Amino acid sequence: MIGFENHLNVFHAGKKGIDGDIAHGLAVFLNSTAVDRYFRRFSGHTQVNATDLRLLRYPERWELEKLGRWAQAQERLTQETIDREVAALNG
Numbered sequence: 001m002i003g004f005e006n007h008l009n010v011f012h013a014g015k016k017g018i019d020g021d022i023a024h025g026l027a028v029f030l031n032s033t034a035v036d037r038y039f040r041r042f043s044g045h046t047q048v049n050a051t052d053l054r055l056l057r058y059p060e061r062w063e064l065e066k067l068g069r070w071a072q073a074q075e076r077l078t079q080e081t082i083d084r085e086v087a088a089l090n091g
Contacts, residue, residue: 025068032086
């Protein structure tokens with residue numbers, strides 16, 4: 001059985017694509033346990049819509065770039081390593 005989604009949330013900067021480092025940083029940040037817990041606590045579910053994403057507090061741009069460069073340099077990402085790096089942003 002195959003399922004199809006009828007909508008997609010897209011990040012952009014001025015209706016243009018975003019830098020690769022930032023894209024990787026966003027992917028890591030959004031896949032962190034902290035963000036997952038935030039959505040479960042305040043939304044009551046893990047389905048995320050565009051409004052939820054707009055209201056989320058993100059790390060600074062330079063932090064996302066740094067996180068993205070870190071992620072790309074890793075041989076393997078695990079939930080533990082992701083969570084440790086995201087937590088270090090707040091440290």
